[in-house]
Amino acid sequence: MANTTEEYTLDELNSEIRRKLFAPLIYLLLLAVIGIPGNLFVFIIFRTYKRNVYRTLILNIAIIDFSFCLIGIPFNIFRILYYYTFKVTLVCQILAGMLDFGIMYSTHLLMLMAVHRYRQIFMPLKSQINTENVRYFIAASLIIGIALATPQIAVLQPLEKVQFQNNITGSICAVTWKDSPYYWKVYNFFLSGLFVTYAIVLFFIYGRIGRKIIVRRIWRSKQRSSSSKGKPNDVSNRMTKIALAVSAVFILSYLPLYINEELTKLVNASELSPVQFAVFKIFERSYILNHVANPFVYACFDIRFRGKLLVILKSCCHNGNRKDNEDSKLSLDNVYTIRTSSTKNTNL
Template sequence: MGNNTTEVYTLDELNSEIRRKLLAPLIYLLLLAVIGIPGNFFVIIIFRTYKRNVYRTLILNMAIIDFSFCLIGIPFNIIRILYYYTFKVTRVCQIFAGMLDFGIMSSTHLLMLMAVHRYRQIFMPLKSQINTENVKYFIATSLIIGVALATPQIAVLQPLEKVQFQNNITGSICAVTWKDSPYYWKVYNFFLSGLFVTYAFVLFFIYGRIGRKIIVRRIWRSKQRASSCNGKPSDVSNRMTKIAFAVSAVFILSYLPLYINEELAKIVNASELSPVQFAVFKIIERSYIMNHVANPFVYACFDVRFRSKLWEILKSCRQNGIRKENENSKLSLDNVYTVRTSSTRTTNFS
């Protein structure tokens, strides 16, 4: 993959060779697309049928962003693999990278908004809360912040990464990181990394306190033997907390490898990696996509109502498919019968 390549001599052949090395990341992305696109679509359909509250409104908006991210971000990453050394248009690379940054930042701030909402409900119940009337302004603010943080990715013209081979062959890569970037871009990336670390600590603090509060409350209620009286509201509140915590954990676990990978990219020469190491390196580089794919599994795991609704939809789709298949089969048999009848009548007439 580096300057010592002697087996191939054209850029297309070099691109075909690297494509074979990136088969595992390509399969990984295809699986994420197959899971993430319908998964988030089902979340949108199901949560639109629920009675509105702040929690469900936030999840619905997160699902819309995740669905859009899967529709745009995964195909974009697939194209980056298929045209690894032959990505030509710099502006296309920047625009799509900026769109991904917008999805990442907007989803992150909606996640933070959900955590703050749960924290205020539990620890500040008598103070003013986010409600169904003002939540739209908080969501709009999160989207505006996402636009603001993603704008530099589109506005600043970043060159495609150039790779020089023998015989004066030069490849161009739509890279995630900007090597030899100017000082202001390093400051921008340092700010985003610091933002991730800050949010991770805030989420850890919020859900750490919430978890401790729930445990203490559960112990107290078990001693008072009053859980049966207020069981349903408590169960609903705990379920919401578990889902919010699980979604936050997925966020941290999916983005942490990305930031570690970016630091490793500065000291590791990709051309010196084995094919397996290089494939793993590129999969980790795209670990953040899991954050936009895994949430439907979280809801199905902790929300019985969501799981039953999802099963009803899948069962209905299956029944409709069988019904349509039977109708097509019946139509085909009718056509065959009509053709045979017409043929028989023609023969008798003759």
């Protein structure tokens, strides 16, 4: 932000920026309201599924997404509420590092899911990822996530200093910033390269898988295979669609973040209108959508998940209505008791 031309205190500047960031604040609150229960439902429902590799990976992704919504979204809200007055560097480093860990860990789980599906289709006779050895691949993804997030926690995430007139200095725990140190640029360049590489690999894998599924479907229609024989393929295709959709959400939600990093170098935020600045900050946090949208993906492509989710929601609504009825009945009983007691006292 550029230097202000009027005399303000830091608290007044902070209040002013909060007003400008009201829309991103509502955006984050909405994501929290959707993401926290949504990912909790995913964990509860998939726990009831038959144990397999997909179930194991989805449960791990759900845990990361739930933790991200529970920690990452409040952290971003805190960044907004104390935009110029974020004082503790260690808190900024640790929480930003935890977000990076969640991003890296879930990314490698998605890659693992794609590789598993690819090997099933194109290398069916070779050794496969199974329920016994998948834990080792998950552990490797965990270690890679920790290793890639460690630089952020250890040294890389400083507080960005913003100088105003009258020797007023604000401190920001920034998502992206223009005048970042050299080592931060190298780190971001590495992560950006990793993102592009994984996006290309996922595009290639699911492109080949999609083509294979289409060829199989044409062949099956010509052979007029029975529906009983088609059921296993239907289940397999459904899991492929889910894996593809989750990966697509990952790419589309993180792409604006990397675009914003480049725009930050070219655009001066102080020159933006309040609406443009708010949109800029929403796009800066588009990556959070990746950790909120997955329950919608499962509900869209998995009819069994959708059915179980409706049962849970109906049960919650039923229990809520029953509690309201019991409370109303209790209130009426209390009124009746009070009136009866009053009548008795009057008669006395």
